[in-house]
Amino acid sequence: MKKKFTEKQIHILDIAEELIAQKGFEGTSVRDISAKANINVAMISYYFGSKEKMMVNLYQYRVQKTRETFAEFTQTIKDGKPEMQLKEIINFVTKQLFKFNYFHAFVTQELRHQDRVKDTLLEFYQTFTKVLEDVVQKGIVSGVFKRAAKSEDIVSTIIGTIVFTIRNKNYYEIYLKGNDEDYLANAEKKLKNHLNLCVFSLLGYQI
Amino acid sequence: MKKKFTEKQIHILDIAEELIAQKGFEGTSVRDISAKANINVAMISYYFGSKEKMMVNLYQYRVQKTRETFAEFTQTIKDGKPEMQLKEIINFVTKQLFKFNYFHAFVTQELRHQDRVKDTLLEFYQTFTKVLEDVVQKGIVSGVFKRAAKSEDIVSTIIGTIVFTIRNKNYYEIYLKGNDEDYLANAEKKLKNHLNLCVFSLLGYQI
Amino acid sequence: MKKKFTEKQIHILDIAEELIAQKGFEGTSVRDISAKANINVAMISYYFGSKEKMMVNLYQYRVQKTRETFAEFTQTIKDGKPEMQLKEIINFVTKQLFKFNYFHAFVTQELRHQDRVKDTLLEFYQTFTKVLEDVVQKGIVSGVFKRAAKSEDIVSTIIGTIVFTIRNKNYYEIYLKGNDEDYLANAEKKLKNHLNLCVFSLLGYQI
Amino acid sequence: MKKKFTEKQIHILDIAEELIAQKGFEGTSVRDISAKANINVAMISYYFGSKEKMMVNLYQYRVQKTRETFAEFTQTIKDGKPEMQLKEIINFVTKQLFKFNYFHAFVTQELRHQDRVKDTLLEFYQTFTKVLEDVVQKGIVSGVFKRAAKSEDIVSTIIGTIVFTIRNKNYYEIYLKGNDEDYLANAEKKLKNHLNLCVFSLLGYQI
């Protein structure tokens, strides 16, 4: 059962996501959001019921999209070899997280009492873990991977590492060549290389 | 230049850290803090100037301690072999992050406009990176490490992976054996194993 | 000059009266009314101009009906003896007030700045007073009443006493025999007896 | 157990009572009250917790005082003859209701969900009823009263009639001699006469 959002709602959610990622949920007032979105203050309550419910909607909206995108993606790689699949997965996840860095900046920090909401993300992580596990298993069977590392650990490392660089921009950019302005692009590239090396060598792949 | 804190200030900071880690900076009122610390509401402003300045102090207080602890730690391993040093570093960092998971739960999410404050953490990360780099370099020279991975990437992976498991308790615990209550202990152990494998194989160490 | 209301308007007014009697004018939102009346929120403004004007209309609607009913009633007793007329008046007023207790629950409490509206009620009270005065006068002349009590005082006592029991249900029901469910019926009966005794003895009627 | 109020609280309650009597509870904003009381808007929440709790306090404050005053009063008449006692009671109640007409203007109309609060008033009415019953009984025994009217009916008539004239000032003043300005004084006097006549004749007292 997929929830539908109107254009205006999506507009509000996009603005809200950006601000909340920057200043936190409590640090972002509905006035901030409505001002930036050029709408009336009352609209947030009008459209979503309350600020908190808007947050739930935002969460569901983004996670829902993420899951869909991921599901489509898995289709595109389903016939490849494990090593190719793994490479594509790392590439995909990195790209997505960098693209929606807003979202993942707040996804793990807010909604403390909204356990139901957190479950939505949990489910996605589990799906991701399962996909990864199949790839690893297949690689082990075919002999390209020598070490059957646990996929939940790989997931933690992949997502954890990416989120760390996104959130610690001022740290990671020190070690980047190139100008500041395309930090994200450069960081993404560097990171992708690192993660590939990291995961493949973890699995005992002969590089 | 080391800042000194009075006993009362430290008392307040400890309480504040706990509450802020749980409910966020904006989600924690000075009344919450003063109530739990059994002090007057006015004391936060009185001692620190403002709530925000208190946060800066809290930040500095904790990072300062972390740096001191890390400095002491590096002394204890300075004479070991690189592979031993690396193992100890992973062990130390994991232990520290799990021990002060409070702190690291809020360290990256709050104080968004406080760039001076972020610099404090940045410096620590740089120190950490430098230490790691020396170890890697030494290992390359001595031949135990075959691949000179970038230490900033290793830092990102180590810290990123740990923080991810701390913040996504509900995900990671699914894959843990043992009862729920010592999640942190179990997670720490599992994670340590994973990180060792991960970093060592990344460096081309023959396990 | 009699104002006409459309069926839809009357529908709205009936719902509004009920809600306002329960929750007060300010306590009743146009959304409450429109929801219960199964109409659009905008309809109240659309039909009556504003919520306040709707209230004026409601008031006029009910007082107008009350006056008409009272006028009809006076016709039915115009040929009786004074003592019979008085008895009938007490009976009628009690019955009406109990029947439309909704209305009289809010009639004296709302519309504070709407003096024009209050005048509508005032006129009715004056009419009532005049009718009563004629009855008393006739009774004095015929000798059945020995004391020419002021009719405005009698009005105050009749209406005041009735309204008191309606609004202090929890008090008056303590002294009532019978079950709780037909409080109004029992209270009305008890009250009617009391008022008859009260007014007749006030007028010096030999019971 | 008697609740104490500070001077500032009483100040607020007095202002609030006046405004609420005029415009109703929901019609009176905390900003109205704070403006008229020359205090900060936040003070109502600060002193009472919320607007609604302020109302509960106001209610208790006034009813409490009323009960105390009534208790003192009953002491002063305890040795008189029944007819004197009855006269004094009517005099006292009339005077009190006119004096605190603010209070009794809102006492029966607000606090719809506050049943506990209504009980406070109920108790007072019951006390009043009991006192009256003793007087009537004593008069019956001594032979000055010939008819044992129910005291709850007498209470309804006394209070109902008074409240009616207070709330329908524009009606009752038509029948008053004298200028408008001392309406209350004149009305009180006229009403007292009427009530005496009314109650005494009801009890069959030979005037």
Added chain:
DNA sequence: CATGAATGAGGGTTCATTCAT
């Protein structure tokens, strides 16, 4: 003729902070 999306005003409450003591 009737609607529902959208608005601005104002609602009560909570907040961090100040200041007289």
Added chain:
DNA sequence: AATGAATGAACCCTCATTCAT
């Protein structure tokens, strides 16, 4: 040095009403 009473700003939300359709 420390307090608690008091403040004004800002919070989220609900309101009656408007207006394009």
